[in-house]
Amino acid sequence: MTPDLTIEIAGIKFRNPILTASGTCGYGEELADIYDLSVLGGIVTKSITVKPREGHPPPRTAETASGMLNAIGLANVGVDKFIEEKLKFLEKYDTKVIVNVAGARVQEYVDICVRLADCPRADMVELNFSCPNVDEGMEIARDPSLAEKAVASVKRVFPRPVIAKLSPNVTDVALIARGCEAGGADALSLINTLVGMAVDIESFRPRLTNNTGGLSGPAIKPVALAMVNKVYKAVKIPLIGIGGITSYQDVVEFMLCGASAVQVGTALFVEPNAPVKIIKDLKKFLIKRRLSKVTDLIGQLREY
Numbered sequence: 624m625t626p627d628l629t630i631e632i633a634g635i636k637f638r639n640p641i642l643t644a645s646g647t648c649g650y651g652e653e654l655a656d657i658y659d660l661s662v663l664g665g666i667v668t669k670s671i672t673v674k675p676r677e678g679h680p681p682p683r684t685a686e687t688a689s690g691m692l693n694a695i696g697l698a699n700v701g702v703d704k705f706i707e708e709k710l711k712f713l714e715k716y717d718t719k720v721i722v723n724v725a726g727a728r729v730q731e732y733v734d735i736c737v738r739l740a741d742c743p744r745a746d747m748v749e750l751n752f753s754c755p756n757v758d759e760g761m762e763i764a765r766d767p768s769l770a771e772k773a774v775a776s777v778k779r780v781f782p783r784p785v786i787a788k789l790s791p792n793v794t795d796v797a798l799i800a801r802g803c804e805a806g807g808a809d810a811l812s813l814i815n816t817l818v819g820m821a822v823d824i825e826s827f828r829p830r831l832t833n834n835t836g837g838l839s840g841p842a843i844k845p846v847a848l849a850m851v852n853k854v855y856k857a858v859k860i861p862l863i864g865i866g867g868i869t870s871y872q873d874v875v876e877f878m879l880c881g882a883s884a885v886q887v888g889t890a891l892f893v894e895p896n897a898p899v900k901i902i903k904d905l906k907k908f909l910i911k912r913r914l915s916k917v918t919d920l921i922g923q924l925r926e927y
């Protein structure tokens with residue numbers, strides 16, 4: 624028996640539930656030197672903004688216990704060059720392309736998604752609400768009504784599915800999730816990084832020029848699982864789990880908590896091949912457990 628690894632999100636069929644996470648493999652070019660990107664369920668690009676951005680000066684990453692801190696500052700090529708060069712490169716692969724979009728205001732998300740609407744190989748967009756996005760005096764990631772407005776505005780201009788990516792740096796992630804669902808989000812991905820800090824005791828300086836950064840890697844997995852579990856009970860739309868995934872066991876945990884798919888991020892810096900190994904091992908696990916399809920795992924957590 625070969626288990627069925629396919630999953631479907633908003634009518635889009637993925638060959639397996641393993642995607643790469645935004646910002647951890649650029650636009651796929653370097654990963655493509657290591658393995659055929661067509662083995663992946665999907666690839667999520669680095670956040671794209673209206674204009675190209677240099678990002679913060681180095682150092683902009685720092686290693687921490689079981690994880691890393693980053694403050695890249697949304698360095699990216701901008702939407703024009705992305706469409707001309709990067710999307711053209713990704714089009715060659717038989718995998719789903721999810722374009723991650725970031726902006727300082729709702730209108731910037733709309734402007735980028737208007738451009739991507741005409742690119743059929745931008746299979747989905749993922750809205751990164753976790754940046755220093757200030758609109759109407761409030762970060763989009765932290766205000767359910769602003770998140771609703773942002774998703775609804777993008778839905779009006781982008782004809783394919785829209786994913787809203789949730790920040791863990793909020794009081795109640797379920798409230799933001801419901802706002803995004805009310806705005807018409809087709810799926811939610813969670814979590815982005817947690818705000819953190821690391822200090823160099825020789826120079827008395829923070830280890831990042833931005834002073835604070837986003838914590839990722841295995842250190843954040845328990846937080847991510849608890850949030851996926853909470854949001855799964857709060858909304859009806861599918862979830863994509865993110866946070867510290869390095870093995871098939873992690874994927875099974877996220878799916879039991881309610882994720883339909885997952886994204887692998889920081890693990891790619893340690894082992895770029897991790898997704899390939901995870902896909903193989905996940906298949907073996909399903910065979911061992913006599914499960915005919917991976918979707919049988921979704922939301923099957925037996926809570927106390």
Ligand SMILES: Cc1cc2nc3c(=O)[nH]c(=O)nc-3n(C[C@H](O)[C@H](O)[C@H](O)COP(=O)(O)O)c2cc1C
Nearest residue numbers: 644645646670693751814815839840866867888889
């Ligand atoms: C170096 C780095 C850059 C990132 N850049 C982005 C980004 O541009 N947009 C975004 O939505 N998330 C970005 N993320 C967050 C990841 O996509 C992911 O949500 C987070 O790292 C948690 O997953 P992980 O623990 O598997 O890395 C970045 C993470 C890292 C480590």
